[in-house]
Every structure is written in C-alpha cells, then in structure tokens.
Amino acid sequence: MDIGRSFTTKIVTIERYILGQQTGFPEATGVLTNLLYDLALSAKIIASHTTRAGLAEILGSTDEENTHGETVQKLDVFAERTIYRMNDHTGRLAVMASEEEEGIIPIPPNYPTGKYVLLYDPLDGSSNIDYNVSVGTIFAIYRRKTVDGPGTLEDCLQKGRSLVAAGYIIYGSSTMMVYSTGQGVHGFTLDPRVGEFLLSHPDIRIPEKPKYYSVNQGYQPRWSPGVQRYTQWLQGDNDLGMALSLRYIGSLVADFHRNLLAGGVFYYPAEGVGAKAKGKLRLLYEAAPLAFLAEQAGGYASDGYQPILDIEPTGLHQRVPLFIGSRTLVEQAETYLRSESV
Ligand code: FDP
Numbered sequence: 001m002d003i004g005r006s007f008t009t010k011i012v013t014i015e016r017y018i019l020g021q022q023t024g025f026p027e028a029t030g031v032l033t034n035l036l037y038d039l040a041l042s043a044k045i046i047a048s049h050t051t052r053a054g055l056a057e058i059l060g061s062t063d064e065e066n067t068h069g070e071t072v073q074k075l076d077v078f079a080e081r082t083i084y085r086m087n088d089h090t091g092r093l094a095v096m097a098s099e100e101e102e103g104i105i106p107i108p109p110n111y112p113t114g115k116y117v118l119l120y121d122p123l124d125g126s127s128n129i130d131y132n133v134s135v136g137t138i139f140a141i142y143r144r145k146t147v148d149g150p151g152t153l154e155d156c157l158q159k160g161r162s163l164v165a166a167g168y169i170i171y172g173s174s175t176m177m178v179y180s181t182g183q184g185v186h187g188f189t190l191d192p193r194v195g196e197f198l199l200s201h202p203d204i205r206i207p208e209k210p211k212y213y214s215v216n217q218g219y220q221p222r223w224s225p226g227v228q229r230y231t232q233w234l235q236g237d238n239d240l241g242m243a244l245s246l247r248y249i250g251s252l253v254a255d256f257h258r259n260l261l262a263g264g265v266f267y268y269p270a271e272g273v274g275a276k277a278k279g280k281l282r283l284l285y286e287a288a289p290l291a292f293l294a295e296q297a298g299g300y301a302s303d304g305y306q307p308i309l310d311i312e313p314t315g316l317h318q319r320v321p322l323f324i325g326s327r328t329l330v331e332q333a334e335t336y337l338r339s340e341s342v
Contacts, residue, residue: 047171075126088108089111094151169253265326282317287301
C-alpha cells in the first residue's frame, strides 16, 4: 500500500490560501495579501505570549521591571505594540487606529505610506486575561479615502460596508485566525509545532438551526422592554421549537466565534441613560469588522434598527448597541426594538 497516497486531506497554510485567493484577481498588487500575512505573523507573536500569560513576568503593571531589568509590558500593551511595529514601516498603510489609542496612529514620516487603513483592537476581552479565559484580536482593513500623503481621520471613519477585509484571532485552547476578504469566511488553526496557521475551517457558514444566545444577563434590569421581551423569545417563548441555551464568556471574540460555528446570537444592548446609553462595544474596532464576517457567513448584525455595516461613523471610539449572529435571530431583535418605538 502506498501510505503517502492514503492521506487525502490537503495541508494548506494561511500564506498559500491568501495567495490562492489573490490569483482570482489579476489586477491585485499583492499588498493586501502581504498585509494579511503580516497580521498572521503578529498573531503568532501575540499567541506565543498569551500562552505564557499566567507567568508573573507578564502580569503586573506596565512600568514594573522583570528579573532581567527589562520593563514588563502588560499583554494588551504588548499586543498593541506588536501590531504597530509589524505595520508601521511596510509602505502598505496610510494610517492606523487602535482601540488602545485616543487618536489616529500616523505612519512615521521616515516611512512610505500606502493605500490601506488598518483599524484594530489588539486584545479584546482583556479583563479576562488574568483568569485564563480566551481573548482575541480584531482587525479591519479599508482602502484610504484621501489620495496621498499621511492618512487622516477621514480615512479611518468609514462605514463597515466599505471594508476590504476583516478578521479576528482567538487565543483559546488553540489559536485561530478567521478572516474574510469578501469571498466567504475562512478559519485557520495555529499548529504550534510547526508555527503555521493551517486551513481548518474553510468557508464557514452560520448553521441554520441556532443553539445559543449570549448576553450579560446580569444587566437585565437595565434593558428596555423590547430587549426584555426579545430575551424571553430566545428563552422559549417562540416558534423555533426550542429554547436556546445561554452561553456568555464576556470576551467578544470568543462569544462571536462560538456562535459563528454553532449558530446563535450575541447581544450587548443599550442600557437606558448613562455610560452605556449606546451599549459598550466600539463600532470601528469591534462591531463593524465582526458584522462583516457575520454577513459573509450568512448571518447579520444590527444595532437593533439598522445594519451595523450601514452606520456612518462620527468618532473613532463611538459605541454602538450590537446584535450579531444568525440572521433570523438578529432580525427578530429588530422587530422587538422597532415595536417599542411605535
Ligand atoms: P473587556 O471589557 O474585557 O475588554 O469590549 C470589551 C469587552 O471585554 C468585550 O470583549 C466583551 O464582550 C465585553 O466587553 C464584556 O463586557 P461585560 O463585562 O460588561 O459583560
């Protein structure tokens, strides 16, 4: 028997896959391909640190010194710096913006600027780091709006419908990178033995039959009547023929990832007046890129009234209520929320 031929599954690295997708576009210059590959490399570096996060040298304040006399960086600061340093000098980007930084992040004047804009949340769910719970990185790539020179705020304030690519990396029981360039959603698992992301989840589609709803139920008293009724609908007062199970990690990437694969809805609604009057999550760094992936996987994302992808951003750190996941479940949320405003 020829043992070699009995293995029929192809091994596809993320590099090969990204390049393969590019060949469908003869006009492509390879810049986006390389940008995605740089993000995969950043992910490997960040993953190599998240797996050591329980070690004392990683935890602690940003200005503590470790035993080597080096300044200890918290993991979220480390992730932020890694993505920045991987992308500031490549000539692929006009400007960046990060959830961790107040303003836009210009490309240093000694480096060339390029045609893309990178927005990222370097370590989402970071309140979970100290408890060994999955965290993630989210990224969004747009084409610049300005023609040349240093990128501007205007380049960063684009609605999700204009996204060229988006994705996330989940640092969990394994590390996965999931991304879309508008040709479906594809997932790659990092094989730590060879240091490569290998195609493990081609063309992800949210399953027809949803399993889970995910929300911080502790905040229920602060929700509007529409969100309360919607939650009861998910719990069994519905025509789905089953009550959905509640699963809530409190780490957006992990909650989204599970529901993408299992079917379900994640929501972080508005909470009346006060700090969370518009919810908690950020439009540009969290909601829009994940909404892009949800739609590419056959799902949907809404603020309760309109598609997240159609919201015109007005500020870098703008918050937005988010309902995301299986299309029918998100549309049902819209029905309940709209009915409360008539
Ligand atoms: P975190 O504060 O830990 O960074 O947007 C940040 C986020 O986590 C999301 O990842 C997560 O879904 C949400 O906040 C959790 O918020 P609650 O603790 O209010 O449920």
